[in-house]
Amino acid sequence: MTFQLGLEKLLSDKKTQELILGDFGYLCHSASVDKDLTLGAISLINLFGDRLKKIFGPQHGFVTDVQDNMVETHDFKHPYFNRVIHSLYGETRIPTDKMLEGLETIIVDLQDVGTRVYTYISTLNLLMEKCAQKGIRVVVLDRPNPARADIIEGTVLDLNWKSFVGQLPIPQRHGMTMGEVGLFIREVMKVKCDYHVIKMEGYKRSTVWEETNRHWVNASPNLSTTNSCLSFPGTVLFEGTKLSEGRGTTRALEVVGAPDIEPFSLLEKIQLKLDQWKMNGIILRPQMFWPTFQKHANKSCGGFHIHITDSSKAQGWRMGQFLLREFYQEMNGKFEWQDAPYEYEFEKIAIDLINGTDKLRQWVEANGSLDELIDLEKVGMTEYTKARSSILLYF
Structure with a gap:
């Protein structure tokens, strides 16, 4: 079957278009494009005309030009689209009554990357909760999971660590599409929203991005390749440290490291452990890099470029x-956890919010074993996989 995005199905199928009730809003960003790279906002205005009343943007903004962690965007009237762009990552992360006034439907068309900490699914959750209160329909135009929808990794969020980078009791690499996450919110989290998914056609759980024959458009400024989406579940952990996760380089979230690290000797030192852990499908390449902004700007850093080979x-x-564990040991007391405010949390430290628990930080500090890490992954996983299996749209 020929592959088709949810957006493309909406544009081409009159029956599907009946799901869009009345005047509507559109939550989107620069990656909300079709196979010809036409922005969805243009296509929906051409199709529905003045029924598209308002446009909403997530973190990083409607035009996906803003950096991470509490760098906000604000409402403005777009000179080309002649509509107000409402920010859901500014003064509020929950749409206000005024933002939703006059709308019967919100279309959500965001390219997610399959990792819990990526905030688009948190925005979807908060939107669905609000729309449930207001009686507004939510329709997700589904898109592929570039981190694969058939693989689950990481610990399930402990809701005691709930934050904007973790709203749902799901693993870090959750193995769902955006449309399926919405079903999880409705069916498992019991958010009674009038919720619908316009499914993709020709998509399977094992589909990789390259099989879709769609161009990759950055879902956020620092995820510039599909390789970075696959390394992201691990490299995002470095946001919780004072090491660099490659922001300020051309391969952000694929390279990690810090000043004073000599990467060739470090790789030689950890190679036996890597072999014992059976890290198949990934190659660590020793890499020197020079961030131009953010952590360690204008300093030479040593570390690794994470290449996904399978x-x-x-x-x-x-x-x-x-790698967190090995850097912690290698840096002999110079390793530091990030202590700055993180995604509107001012008391809990970033690494625990990213992990959704403090136990993984403790595992790093204790030089924990692989078996201990696997045991941490098992907590809540049976319940999650059972819940997930009940809402899957693709097989």
Whole structure:
């Protein structure tokens, strides 16, 4: 069957278009494009005209030009689209009554990357909760999971660590599409929203991005390749440290490291452990890099470029935890956890919010074993996989 995005199905199928009730809003960003790279906002205005009343943007903004962690965007009237762009990552992360006034439907068309900490699914959750209160329909135009929808990795969020980077009791690499996450919110979290998914056609759980024959458009400024989406479940952990996760380089979230690290000797030192952990599908390449902004700007850093060679075997999250542990040991007390405010949390530290628990930080600090890490992954996983299996749209 020919592959088709949810957006493309909506544009081409009159029966599907009946799901869009009355005047509507459109939550989107720069990656909300069709096979010809036409922005969905243009296509929906051409199709529905003035019924598209308002446009909403997530973190990083409607035009996906803003950096991470509490760098906000604000409402403005777009000079080309002649509509107000409402920010859901500014003064509020929950749409206000005024934003939703006059709308019967919200279309959500965001390219997610399959990792819990990526905030688009948190935005979807908060939107669905609000729309449930207001009686507004939510329709997700589904898109592929570039981290694969058939692989699950990481610990399930402990709801005691709930934050904007973790709203749902799901693993870090959750193995769902955006449309399926919405079903999880409705069916498992019991958010009584009038919720619908316009499914993709020709998509399977094992589909990799390259099989869709769609161009990759950055879902956020620092995820510039599909390789970075596969390494992201592990490299995002470095946001919780004072090491660099490659922001300020051309391969952000694929390279990690810090000043004073000599990467060739470090790789030689950890190679036996890597072999014992059976890190198949990933190659660590020693790399020197020079961030131009953010952490260690204008300093030479040593570390690794994480290359995904086989996405069916690669365990990016596990590699990230392994590297945190090894950097912690290598840096002899110079390793520091990030203590700055993180995604509107001012008391709990970033690494625990990213992990959704403090136990993984403790595992790193204790130089924990692989078996201990696997035991942490098992907590809540049976319940999650059972819940997930009940809402899957693709097989």
